Amino acid sequence: MATSSTSPKKSSLASSTSSVGRPPQAVKFGRRTSSGRVLSLSRDDDMDLSGDFSGNNDYINYTVLMPPTPDNQPMEASSGDAASADSKPDAPGPYGVSARVGMTRRVGNDQEGGISGAAMEGMDRRMSVMQSNKSILLRSQTGDFDHNRWLFETKGTYGIGNAFWSKDDDDYGHDGMSMSDFLDKPWKPLTRKLQIPAGILSPYRLLVVIRLIGLILFISWRIRNPNRDAMWLWGLSTVCETWFAFSWLLDQLPKLNPINRSTDLAALHDKFEQPSPANPHGRSDLPGVDVFVSTADPEKEPPLVTANTILSILAVEYPVEKLSCYISDDGAAILTFEAMAEAVNFAEVWVPFCRKHNIEPRNPDSYFSLKSDPTKNKKRPDFVKDRRWIKREYDEFKVRINGLPEAIRRRCETHNNNEEMKEKKLAREKNGGAPLTEPVKVVKATWMADGTHWPGTWYSPIADHFKGDHAGILQHRYEDKTEWGDRIGWIYGSVTEDVVTGYRMHNRGWRSVYCITKRDAFRGSAPINLTDRLHQVLRWATGSVEIFFSRNNVLLASRRLKFLQRIAYLNVGIYPFTSIFLVVYCFLPALSLLTGQFIVQSLNTAFLFYLLTITITLALLALLEVKWSGIGLEEWWRNEQFWVIGGSSAHLAAVLQGLLKVLAGIEIQFTLTSKSAAEDEEDIFADLYVIKWTSLFIMPLTIMVVNIVALVIGISRTVYSVLPQWNKLVGGSFFSFWVLSHMYPFAKGLMGRRGRMPTIVYVWTGLISITVSLLWISVSPPDG
Numbered sequence: 001m002a003t004s005s006t007s008p009k010k011s012s013l014a015s016s017t018s019s020v021g022r023p024p025q026a027v028k029f030g031r032r033t034s035s036g037r038v039l040s041l042s043r044d045d046d047m048d049l050s051g052d053f054s055g056n057n058d059y060i061n062y063t064v065l066m067p068p069t070p071d072n073q074p075m076e077a078s079s080g081d082a083a084s085a086d087s088k089p090d091a092p093g094p095y096g097v098s099a100r101v102g103m104t105r106r107v108g109n110d111q112e113g114g115i116s117g118a119a120m121e122g123m124d125r126r127m128s129v130m131q132s133n134k135s136i137l138l139r140s141q142t143g144d145f146d147h148n149r150w151l152f153e154t155k156g157t158y159g160i161g162n163a164f165w166s167k168d169d170d171d172y173g174h175d176g177m178s179m180s181d182f183l184d185k186p187w188k189p190l191t192r193k194l195q196i197p198a199g200i201l202s203p204y205r206l207l208v209v210i211r212l213i214g215l216i217l218f219i220s221w222r223i224r225n226p227n228r229d230a231m232w233l234w235g236l237s238t239v240c241e242t243w244f245a246f247s248w249l250l251d252q253l254p255k256l257n258p259i260n261r262s263t264d265l266a267a268l269h270d271k272f273e274q275p276s277p278a279n280p281h282g283r284s285d286l287p288g289v290d291v292f293v294s295t296a297d298p299e300k301e302p303p304l305v306t307a308n309t310i311l312s313i314l315a316v317e318y319p320v321e322k323l324s325c326y327i328s329d330d331g332a333a334i335l336t337f338e339a340m341a342e343a344v345n346f347a348e349v350w351v352p353f354c355r356k357h358n359i360e361p362r363n364p365d366s367y368f369s370l371k372s373d374p375t376k377n378k379k380r381p382d383f384v385k386d387r388r389w390i391k392r393e394y395d396e397f398k399v400r401i402n403g404l405p406e407a408i409r410r411r412c413e414t415h416n417n418n419e420e421m422k423e424k425k426l427a428r429e430k431n432g433g434a435p436l437t438e439p440v441k442v443v444k445a446t447w448m449a450d451g452t453h454w455p456g457t458w459y460s461p462i463a464d465h466f467k468g469d470h471a472g473i474l475q476h477r478y479e480d481k482t483e484w485g486d487r488i489g490w491i492y493g494s495v496t497e498d499v500v501t502g503y504r505m506h507n508r509g510w511r512s513v514y515c516i517t518k519r520d521a522f523r524g525s526a527p528i529n530l531t532d533r534l535h536q537v538l539r540w541a542t543g544s545v546e547i548f549f550s551r552n553n554v555l556l557a558s559r560r561l562k563f564l565q566r567i568a569y570l571n572v573g574i575y576p577f578t579s580i581f582l583v584v585y586c587f588l589p590a591l592s593l594l595t596g597q598f599i600v601q602s603l604n605t606a607f608l609f610y611l612l613t614i615t616i617t618l619a620l621l622a623l624l625e626v627k628w629s630g631i632g633l634e635e636w637w638r639n640e641q642f643w644v645i646g647g648s649s650a651h652l653a654a655v656l657q658g659l660l661k662v663l664a665g666i667e668i669q670f671t672l673t674s675k676s677a678a679e680d681e682e683d684i685f686a687d688l689y690v691i692k693w694t695s696l697f698i699m700p701l702t703i704m705v706v707n708i709v710a711l712v713i714g715i716s717r718t719v720y721s722v723l724p725q726w727n728k729l730v731g732g733s734f735f736s737f738w739v740l741s742h743m744y745p746f747a748k749g750l751m752g753r754r755g756r757m758p759t760i761v762y763v764w765t766g767l768i769s770i771t772v773s774l775l776w777i778s779v780s781p782p783d784g
């Protein structure tokens with residue numbers, strides 16, 4: 001995937017000439033590539049970045065493709081219009097897109113705040129028509145060779161770029177096509193491997209080896225030294241520890257040989273921007289990039305967040321005509337649709353601003369919430385003026401987006417009232433003018449700004465307008481029962497389709513490389529409160545269990561999967577099962593305290609030495625990893641805590657759900673994760689302690705309470721006994737505290753917001769402690 005930093009586009013921008021006042025040109029010129037296709041050139045090359053770009057920008061046109069639907073049939077494709085608004089020659093190809101059009105900047109404001117009728121007139125009537133059932137996704141945007149299409153047409157084998165190329169498959173004679181069609185220029189890697197200094201990697205590996213030896217010695221010592229006083233405690237704990245050691249190894253091994261890469265800008269420039277006989281001007285020959293943004297529910301995934309995502313994609317530093325951004329909305333919500341139309345309009349000013357001033361990050365929301373000085377490294381004198389202006393534009397944009405739900409609601413009300421009046425009038429006329437005896441029933445439709453029915457989900461759903469059941473929304477026919485769908489496309493039927501898809505590709509021999517750019521190439525949005533986060537990891541873990549019990553289990557993998565890949569996938573499939581051992585282990589300290597026994601007979605030196613070794617090496621490894629990844633120790637600790645909280649709740653539930661699916665065929669539903677809209681700019685973690693009760697809390701809560709109760713009982717028993725055996729108390733209470741410290745954020749969440757937390761926790765735990773100790777004293781009075 002191309003990142004913003006990989007495209008050496010600045011050189012072409014530097015030579016731009018002023019084009020202010022020049023009529024917009026449809027197609028500047030094209031040239032043939034060596035694969036014989038016509039390539040249209042970037043209109044972007046002509047962009048005058050010194051001029052005003054306040055909305056009359058002719059140079060960036062966005063193509064909006066909307067599938068035709070029964071309710072919303074575009075008028076005839078006015079191909080003349082379309083062609084003049086677009087920069088590409090776009091003859092209807094075998095994949096059937098006949099016309100596309102740039103969405104023009106809004107010309108007026110709907111009184112309701114939505115998209116005005118006039119503006120819609122300007123764009124929707126020239127919207128694309130798709131004459132074929134086959135998907136737009138197969139169309140090559142640039143006219144370049146379309147690899148996917150070729151695979152589709154030829155039922156071919158994988159074999160481009162990093163993909164597996166089978167030895168006996170070098171004859172692709174179906175279409176007279178040969179390997180050389182793909183190799184315009186000699187192959188050269190576009191990334192460079194960055195060696196991790198031995199000074200860092202060797203200590204890391206050494207620590208891993210020491211810890212591994214420590215674990216082996218520890219476990220064999222534990223097996224050889226049973227606690228004869230409490231065999232059940234010893235047995236349970238040893239089994240759990242063995243599993244933890246095994247799962248640590250699975251987690252650790254794939255990290256043994258880290259390789260960093262960076263994009264080789266020089267190689268990229270050589271390959272894609274150097275003059276050659278086929279490309280005398282050295283125009284950008286970068287491949288087309290498609291970015292697919294999916295959304296499914298405007299409540300859980302706020303349209304403003306989606307809009308910001310799209311804006312950052314459109315502003316990426318890549319030739320404009322090579323970039324396509326697809327938005328899919330499984331929820332078919334009118335709100336998302338109109339918000340995206342607003343985003344496309346705002347992009348017309350946002351993108352030129354980003355390009356003119358080299359803006360980073362290009363997600364407007366992230367950019368305007370930067371705390372650093374915005375003028376730093378900004379040389380152009382008009383930056384401050386432009387920034388002030390674009391900020392105002394963005395604020396207005398936000399107001400429009402946030403006003404959309406109300407605007408749509410009012411629009412629908414007006415239209416529905418009108419419809420009702422019309423129906424009533426009609427019915428009265430039919431009735432010979434006499435008053436109606438029965439009320440007239442009018443379907444409450446959802447209306448688009450141009451006065452037509454919304455083809456997607458309605459606010460009051462009726463047949464064909466339910467979520468997940470709306471007529472005419474694009475079907476994924478290109479992948480349904482096709483070889484393309486089977487071999488290349490997304491793999492469905494799993495709640496962690498990304499893992500299955502990745503696995504299936506790797507298993508067929510696809511190679512992938514780890515490439516983490518200095519600046520984030522992509523940022524996701526994540527749930528920020530515990531409940532949503534637990535539901536998210538519940539889905540992930542359920543997906544893993546499901547994979548484990550399917551033919552996609554890595555133990556059945558082909559020989560093409562590499563060893564460390566195998567281990568990594570095994571880890572992905574197996575980690576939820578750790579929860580069983582984790583839950584047992586979290587109860588053990590409490591059981592120790594309650595019974596006055598411990599997992600070992602006595603806290604002897606060997607035990608303590610091994611324990612110290614495996615704990616210290618774990619901490620040192622974490623320190624190194626934290627340093628590499630650039631996160632703070634505190635974040636690492638939060639992650640550890642979440643591992644215990646999630647492990648004892650969501651992962652356990654996932655194992656149960658997964659087993660239910662395997663044994664009883666009960667299907668698992670995909671629950672969409674709610675993302676934070678981070679609207680509270682002062683406190684982006686405001687949602688963090690918002691707790692919505694879920695049954696997932698039961699297990700961690702039980703673990704917590706049982707441990708607190710056991711601590712109280714253990715301490716009071718020792719305090720009240722005639723001969724206090726403090727050493728018996730130490731082991732159990734130490735581990736109990738260890739468990740509780742992991743559960744701390746959970747308790748904090750349950751207790752309410754941060755500020756109020758301490759008092760309530762003290763009162764709560766205090767009350768329980770007093771009650772339980774009194775109870776204990778009355779049940780089992782101290783000796784003597």
Ligand SMILES: O=c1ccn([C@@H]2O[C@H](COP(=O)(O)OP(=O)(O)O[C@H]3O[C@H](CO)[C@@H](O)[C@H](O)[C@H]3O)[C@@H](O)[C@H]2O)c(=O)[nH]1
Pocket residue numbers: 293294295296297301328330495496497498524525536539540543670671672673674
């Ligand atoms: O019916 C649906 C459900 C989800 N989505 C989209 O799928 C994406 C992932 O769903 P989300 O609920 O956000 O899952 P996350 O847990 O945040 O996502 C992670 O986990 C998913 C698998 O569980 C992967 O698909 C994602 O790539 C990965 O980031 C989102 O963009 C959704 O809008 C749809 O388009 N249609």
